[in-house]
Amino acid sequence: MNRSILIGRLTKDPELRYTPSGVAVTQFTLAVDRPFTNGQGQREADFINIVTWRKLAETCANYLRKGRLTAVEGRIQVRNYENNEGRRVYVTEIVADNVRFLESANTQRDDQHNQDIGMPVEPSRKPMNQDPFSDDSKPIDISDDDLPF
Amino acid sequence: MNRSILIGRLTKDPELRYTPSGVAVTQFTLAVDRPFTNGQGQREADFINIVTWRKLAETCANYLRKGRLTAVEGRIQVRNYENNEGRRVYVTEIVADNVRFLESANTQRDDQHNQDIGMPVEPSRKPMNQDPFSDDSKPIDISDDDLPF
Amino acid sequence: MNRSILIGRLTKDPELRYTPSGVAVTQFTLAVDRPFTNGQGQREADFINIVTWRKLAETCANYLRKGRLTAVEGRIQVRNYENNEGRRVYVTEIVADNVRFLESANTQRDDQHNQDIGMPVEPSRKPMNQDPFSDDSKPIDISDDDLPF
Amino acid sequence: MNRSILIGRLTKDPELRYTPSGVAVTQFTLAVDRPFTNGQGQREADFINIVTWRKLAETCANYLRKGRLTAVEGRIQVRNYENNEGRRVYVTEIVADNVRFLESANTQRDDQHNQDIGMPVEPSRKPMNQDPFSDDSKPIDISDDDLPF
DNA sequence: TTTT
DNA sequence: TTTT
Numbered sequence: 091m092n093r094s095i096l097i098g099r100l101t102k103d104p105e106l107r108y109t110p111s112g113v114a115v116t117q118f119t120l121a122v123d124r125p126f127t128n129g130q131g132q133r134e135a136d137f138i139n140i141v142t143w144r145k146l147a148e149t150c151a152n153y154l155r156k157g158r159l160t161a162v163e164g165r166i167q168v169r170n171y172e173n174n175e176g177r178r179v180y181v182t183e184i185v186a187d188n189v190r191f192l193e194s195a196n197t198q199r200d201d202q203h204n205q206d207i208g209m210p211v212e213p214s215r216k217p218m219n220q221d222p223f224s225d226d227s228k229p230i231d232i233s234d235d236d237l238p239f
Numbered sequence: 240m241n242r243s244i245l246i247g248r249l250t251k252d253p254e255l256r257y258t259p260s261g262v263a264v265t266q267f268t269l270a271v272d273r274p275f276t277n278g279q280g281q282r283e284a285d286f287i288n289i290v291t292w293r294k295l296a297e298t299c300a301n302y303l304r305k306g307r308l309t310a311v312e313g314r315i316q317v318r319n320y321e322n323n324e325g326r327r328v329y330v331t332e333i334v335a336d337n338v339r340f341l342e343s344a345n346t347q348r349d350d351q352h353n354q355d356i357g358m359p360v361e362p363s364r365k366p367m368n369q370d371p372f373s374d375d376s377k378p379i380d381i382s383d384d385d386l387p388f
Numbered sequence: 389m390n391r392s393i394l395i396g397r398l399t400k401d402p403e404l405r406y407t408p409s410g411v412a413v414t415q416f417t418l419a420v421d422r423p424f425t426n427g428q429g430q431r432e433a434d435f436i437n438i439v440t441w442r443k444l445a446e447t448c449a450n451y452l453r454k455g456r457l458t459a460v461e462g463r464i465q466v467r468n469y470e471n472n473e474g475r476r477v478y479v480t481e482i483v484a485d486n487v488r489f490l491e492s493a494n495t496q497r498d499d500q501h502n503q504d505i506g507m508p509v510e511p512s513r514k515p516m517n518q519d520p521f522s523d524d525s526k527p528i529d530i531s532d533d534d535l536p537f
Numbered sequence: 538m539n540r541s542i543l544i545g546r547l548t549k550d551p552e553l554r555y556t557p558s559g560v561a562v563t564q565f566t567l568a569v570d571r572p573f574t575n576g577q578g579q580r581e582a583d584f585i586n587i588v589t590w591r592k593l594a595e596t597c598a599n600y601l602r603k604g605r606l607t608a609v610e611g612r613i614q615v616r617n618y619e620n621n622e623g624r625r626v627y628v629t630e631i632v633a634d635n636v637r638f639l640e641s642a643n644t645q646r647d648d649q650h651n652q653d654i655g656m657p658v659e660p661s662r663k664p665m666n667q668d669p670f671s672d673d674s675k676p677i678d679i680s681d682d683d684l685p686f
Numbered sequence: 687t688t689t690t
Numbered sequence: 691t692t693t694t
Contacts, residue, residue, distance in 0.1 A: 182331035419693035480629035568689035
């Protein structure tokens with residue numbers, strides 16, 4: 091048994107990529123408010139990485155945007171890999187199998203803003219790194235072994 | 240909303256420590272079987288870090304042991320800190336507020352074995368590192384700021 | 389372990405009542421969409437009863453209204469009582485300890501409409517029946533034995 | 538979103554039936570301990586109905602027995618039907634899609650006992666009533682409309 | 687109608 | 691007795 095349910099807001103637009111064999115993967119991070127305030131009376135958040143696969147990946151890439159309130163359901167996964175300095179890095183993420191969009195496009199300032207400044211509202215597409223959440227932009231495609239099913 | 244429920248087995252005996260102000264903290268890792276087998280037909284596991292505080296921490300330290308099947312309920316937390324090389328390290332863990340022992344002591348081979356070889360069944364107690372899950376054994380006590388409530 | 393998480397819409401305004409000893413109780417029903425369509429291609433819903441107590445009860449009564457999208461977390465409870473015909477009736481409900489309002493007042497047509505036609509947006513208050521979800525309006529106050537903690 | 542996770546013990550052996558079109562359905566009830574004691578210092582339980590379908594139904598019927606500690610994951614469903622007196626009856630149940638057996642056969646007194654007295658450990662099979670949890674033994678097979686997917 |  |  092391994093089940094997590096989160097409600098939070100996307101910290102960026104989602105990123106859609108494809109494995110070498112053509113399977114869609116979308117990743118994003120949710121900012122999930124903590125249920126209490128810290129010593130300085132401020133509410134902090136946990137930044138939790140989400141991965142979705144296949145059809146759900148494409149739906150997420152099409153409908154989710156930075157700032158949107160979103161509910162996510164899935165299992166916790168802990169991957170590890172060796173980074174470019176030979177160190178083992180651990181990545182924890184939620185492999186989601188159910189995502190609910192709690193804010194539709196027309197209630198969103200962000201998309202409004204994107205339209206205003208003429209930016210495309212398409213999801214960004216770039217090659218996938220070994221660590222899908224890192225930004226060290228060494229474009230190594232993940233293998234299909236990362237597929238959860 | 241931030242809720243996770245896991246069932247798995249402890250990878251080691253739990254570790255009970257105390258913050259400078261005397262609050263009990265217990266940490267352990269659960270091996271949670273994945274719901275599918277990998278390319279080689281083997282079932283892998285996710286190793287998920289658990290933290291408990293106060294009275295629950297003491298109960299866990301008293302009753303849980305390596306290998307025990309255990310159910311855990313809590314919230315996902317992502318902490319980060321700078322390690323001794325000046326790098327930012329991210330730690331994901333479950334802050335549990337509900338733990339259910341699914342195997343009592345007398346159904347456990349491990350404790351049996353421990354008694355057989357005269358090992359104490361006491362929880363280990365050692366000073367807490369900055370990263371409670373690292374093993375780099377630089378004994379820096381965590382601050383009370385890490386308290387979840 | 390007994391944990392449920394639901395996202396749905398209130399079928400009516402919530403109802404706030406008080407036990408004889410003065411503890412606040414709020415009840416409402418969530419319409420939760422099923423994840424599939426039925427034989428006629430329509431999406432049905434499950435109508436799930438929710439109870440909250442004390443401070444959370446008052447917050448729910450103050451902020452929730454009919455139609456609002458709401459996330460609820462709690463435990464399933466099955467009560468039973470004898471009805472006025474001497475039959476045992478079973479009531480299943482979620483005793484919530486965490487409620488998240490996913491739509492604030494100013495995104496809601498209903499409250500807008502209520503203000504427009506001069507309706508008060510106060511929660512309704514009426515005496516509590518033996519079965520809090522029945523409408524047979526025999527005003528028997530529940531006992532404090534129903535308190536979940 | 539509609540997710541529930543429960544840990545409890547079967548109140549009886551599970552019952553395996555088949556819809557007219559031959560789909561397997563297994564039902565059982567879990568006694569789930571409440572997290573607190575009542576006024577008389579006793580711990581009560583909620584008795585929660587579980588339904589499983591298809592392959593999972595057959596696995597449950599094969600491996601679960603009265604008294605076994607079991608974890609169940611699924612969605613809450615509220616069905617209603619008219620009983621033989623023309624009254625509308627509401628049934629709440631968990632439609633499980635994941636079941637974990639927390640006690641295997643050889644740790645169980647019951648099966649031991651069953652073997653000792655020569656009882657078969659086969660699941661009981663009887664025709665399914667309109668209300669699968671009632672015992673009013675009017676053998677009306679449920680329709681395939683009750684299939685969750 | 688309930689389990690340990 | 692049900693919501694969008």
